Amino acid sequence: MTTEIISPHLRPESKHLRDLESESLHIIREVVAEFDRPGLLFSGGKDSAVLLHLALKAVRPAHLPFPIVHIDTGHNFPELLAFRDRTVGRLGLDLVVGSVDDAIASGRILAPAGADISRNRLQTPVLLETILKGRYTAVFGGARRDEERARAKERVYSLRDEFGQWDPRNQRPEVWNLYNGCINPGQHMRVFPISNWTELDVWRYIAEEQIELPDIYYAHERQVFVRDGMLMALSSLMQPGHGETVVTRTVRYRTVGDMTSTAAVASEARTPEDVITETLATRISERGETRADDRSTDAAMEDRKREGYF
Amino acid sequence: MDLLRIATAGSVDDGKSTLIGRLLFDSKSLDDDVLAAVEDASRRHHGDYVNLALVTDGLRAEREQGITIDVAYRYFSTETRKFILADTPGHVQYTRNMVTGASTAEVALVIVDARNGVVEQSRRHAVIASLLGIDHVIVCVNKMDLVGYDESVYEAIRAEFAELMAQIGVRDLTTIPMSALHGDNVVEPSANMSWYDGEPLLRLLEQVPVRQGLDDLPLRLPVQYVVRPHRAEHHDYRGYAGSIASGVLRVGQRVSILPSGHESVVTAIEAPWGLVEEASAPDAVTVRIADDLDITRGEMFCAVDGPPQTTQEIEAVLCWMDDRSALRRGDIYRIKHTTRSAKAMVTSLNSRFSIESLCGEPDVNSLDLNEIGQVSLKISVPLACDDYSRNRVSGSFILINEATNATVAAGMIGEPQFSFARSER
Numbered sequence A: 001m002t003t004e005i006i007s008p009h010l011r012p013e014s015k016h017l018r019d020l021e022s023e024s025l026h027i028i029r030e031v032v033a034e035f036d037r038p039g040l041l042f043s044g045g046k047d048s049a050v051l052l053h054l055a056l057k058a059v060r061p062a063h064l065p066f067p068i069v070h071i072d073t074g075h076n077f078p079e080l081l082a083f084r085d086r087t088v089g090r091l092g093l094d095l096v097v098g099s100v101d102d103a104i105a106s107g108r109i110l111a112p113a114g115a116d117i118s119r120n121r122l123q124t125p126v127l128l129e130t131i132l133k134g135r136y137t138a139v140f141g142g143a144r145r146d147e148e149r150a151r152a153k154e155r156v157y158s159l160r161d162e163f164g165q166w167d168p169r170n171q172r173p174e175v176w177n178l179y180n181g182c183i184n185p186g187q188h189m190r191v192f193p194i195s196n197w198t199e200l201d202v203w204r205y206i207a208e209e210q211i212e213l214p215d216i217y218y219a220h221e222r223q224v225f226v227r228d229g230m231l232m233a234l235s236s237l238m239q240p241g242h243g244e245t246v247v248t249r250t251v252r253y254r255t256v257g258d259m260t261s262t263a264a265v266a267s268e269a270r271t272p273e274d275v276i277t278e279t280l281a282t283r284i285s286e287r288g289e290t291r292a293d294d295r296s297t298d299a300a301m302e303d304r305k306r307e308g309y310f
Numbered sequence B: 001m002d003l004l005r006i007a008t009a010g011s012v013d014d015g016k017s018t019l020i021g022r023l024l025f026d027s028k029s030l031d032d033d034v035l036a037a038v039e040d041a042s043r044r045h046h047g048d049y050v051n052l053a054l055v056t057d058g059l060r061a062e063r064e065q066g067i068t069i070d071v072a073y074r075y076f077s078t079e080t081r082k083f084i085l086a087d088t089p090g091h092v093q094y095t096r097n098m099v100t101g102a103s104t105a106e107v108a109l110v111i112v113d114a115r116n117g118v119v120e121q122s123r124r125h126a127v128i129a130s131l132l133g134i135d136h137v138i139v140c141v142n143k144m145d146l147v148g149y150d151e152s153v154y155e156a157i158r159a160e161f162a163e164l165m166a167q168i169g170v171r172d173l174t175t176i177p178m179s180a181l182h183g184d185n186v187v188e189p190s191a192n193m194s195w196y197d198g199e200p201l202l203r204l205l206e207q208v209p210v211r212q213g214l215d216d217l218p219l220r221l222p223v224q225y226v227v228r229p230h231r232a233e234h235h236d237y238r239g240y241a242g243s244i245a246s247g248v249l250r251v252g253q254r255v256s257i258l259p260s261g262h263e264s265v266v267t268a269i270e271a272p273w274g275l276v277e278e279a280s281a282p283d284a285v286t287v288r289i290a291d292d293l294d295i296t297r298g299e300m301f302c303a304v305d306g307p308p309q310t311t312q313e314i315e316a317v318l319c320w321m322d323d324r325s326a327l328r329r330g331d332i333y334r335i336k337h338t339t340r341s342a343k344a345m346v347t348s349l350n351s352r353f354s355i356e357s358l359c360g361e362p363d364v365n366s367l368d369l370n371e372i373g374q375v376s377l378k379i380s381v382p383l384a385c386d387d388y389s390r391n392r393v394s395g396s397f398i399l400i401n402e403a404t405n406a407t408v409a410a411g412m413i414g415e416p417q418f419s420f421a422r423s424e425r
Helices: A015-034 A046-059 A078-091 A100-105 A123-134 A199-209 A272-281 A286-290 A300-306 B016-026 B032-045 B060-065 B092-102 B120-131 B151-168 B201-207
Strands: A038-041 A068-072 A095-099 A138-140 A157-160 A188-191 A220-227 A230-233 A247-252 B002-009 B072-077 B081-088 B107-113 B136-142 B172-177 B220-222 B225-227 B239-243 B248-250 B254-258 B262-271 B274-276 B278-280 B284-289 B300-303 B309-320 B332-337 B340-354 B359-361 B372-385 B396-400 B407-413
Touching: A015 A046, A015 A138, A015 A188, A015 A199, A015 B002, A015 B225, A015 B239, A015 B284, A038 A046, A038 A123, A046 A078, A046 A199, A068 A078, A068 A100, A068 A123, A095 A100, A095 A123, A100 A123, A199 A272, A286 B032, B002 B016, B002 B092, B002 B120, B016 B072, B016 B081, B016 B107, B016 B201, B081 B092, B081 B201, B092 B120, B092 B309, B107 B120, B120 B136, B120 B151, B120 B309, B136 B151, B136 B201, B151 B172, B172 B201, B220 B239, B248 B262, B262 B278, B309 B340, B332 B372, B332 B407, B372 B407
Parallel strands: A038 A068, A038 A138, A068 A095, A138 A188, B002 B081, B002 B107, B107 B136, B136 B172
Antiparallel strands: A157 A188, A220 A230, A220 A247, B072 B081, B220 B300, B225 B239, B239 B284, B248 B278, B254 B262, B254 B300, B262 B274, B262 B284, B309 B372, B309 B407, B332 B340, B332 B396, B340 B359, B340 B372, B396 B407
16 A cells, blocks of 8 residues: 555646645644644545645655544445545555444434435534544544635634534634644644635646546536425435426536535536636535535524534 | 735724625625625615625624624635735734734735724734734725715825834835725726826735745745654655745755754755755745754754854744733743744743834733733743744744643744834834
8 A cells, every 4th residue: 555646747837726735734744743643534525635635745655644534424425435435445544434323323313304304413423422532632624714604714723622612702813824732631623724725726736636536526417306496416315305306417516515415516527627617617606506504594604613513 | 826815904894894895706706696695694684785794704793793803714816816815803802813814914905994094993903014024015095985086185194104104114015095895996997086096906916026035035944743654665764844934945955953953965855746856935845864863843954054043032022812811021831933842931021012102111010912012031942043024934933821722922033123112202
């Protein structure tokens, strides 16, 4: 197994991507140097694929000195689970899985009625349980500030209490590149190395570095039905309701969460370059177009983060 | 495309959010669904006009109170540049959040309401920008539409700012008359103010030099992390990972390693995109050297012919950021300077700075939340450091309260940009 995944000939064309990349490596190295037990949240989505790529660069040619952590909601796209396992195998990574299904089966959390009910909120207690069990003191996440206005307010080092809660009114000042990694027992740090990247930066980097992603990020044929104006994939979990008809469309995913909460977009983009062209042209935000979980209230994300969501 | 970091400060009343909203909207960085949500919320909350503050004020408490409490980061780009805009609060009680946003910025946007002129808040923004070593200050004299686009109103404010900036040592000041609401001089030149012959704001932001002069400074590369693969094929590999703060690092270059005082020669530089012959700020690199030395995190690779000072006693300007404690002489804190952590004792509190009078008050006993003062510190280990005015990385530090682990102060080594260690004007 090898972690030598980066072609030495590739050099990002754009100066701003190189600067963002260096900033991210700096953050990752600070954490590796100062925290005794880091972990990296890996969903198999594009942001976590970029984050993992950066983490491997930060320590190369050494092995990643920490595990990757996946919170399996039980509602994942099978393509993502396959990508996760392929990545772990190819790179020889240490994978830790926190399973929402297991937590429900053992009675640690209550399952909501109905197969298609979002498990978005259920992953928070499982995430916290997994962090506690692994005794992680710092957990990397691939959140970006351009995704959502509550995220735009969060520090790179986001201190969480025993309950994993974010206190937006009481964030530590974060000056220059001097990150304060001191925590009290029971607390942990969520660290977001790609905070300053936009959706477009992520795609440009994926194109330049030839980072592999799950196929569903590119245009493919899929059976979908329209719900609340969004294209939901037909699956064992998601069946059309009254008046909703299943059609086959050429789609891709802009973001990938649960099958029950993520919508596809109509697209012909089959390469990262095509996706960049589409992203430049679109006037709809990534979460607005595809995430049912953010639509509930004005402050849906802030509320979930306060409860410990990543 | 390069990257420019901007900090802005102000309250909703100055039209700050309208200005940011317009920059985002006119550069197509504000998506239609986000705008539609804001329009909807504006109708529900207030009524008549689209309140673009709802785009930037991301916390429930901010929207409820109609003020910016904490920094929000916004991103927009043009053909030539990506901008990271730290949108910071203007109220005095959130000064520490303003310092957070401004610490990494290269340009400060100070927004002034043309009807009110230079008020205490705009002075504070300008002074903090100067203390933090931001070279370029752009003063947006906003709401010119409400003063009939009158050149004499603008001219009076411009002159007052020019005098203030001269006092506080800002090197590059630009003033723009503007109406963010109507779009005058934001992205497009104003048809209402033909007497203004300068550029609109966005054009200026595209022209500000990025990281000017860093390559000309002596090399500074703090070691973050020692890479030891412990693998057969890299048995003797030892790489020193860190981000270049200033200067140019070259293969074959002789470097000194401080504060330990070793010297060696660079044999390999690995940039994020592969092996390179040279690298410069802000590249995150891994360096290998010719000699087998005991170098750990906290050491710094430095130019042999331009070493920093190595000292256990420093003088610094502090911005106190803790609301639960005050700084007093004799206090001991944890200091984080580049990648080195140590203990620091406050040996004296020399003066406290008044933004109102631009003077230092001697004989003070404490520094409280949002106060700025000059202190002397004794450090438990030697630090390899520069004056902040020369180098923002090797000249800055934070203090951490060891009981609460809170970040309590931002510190800048050496004399401030302008003298305030005097009690007379």
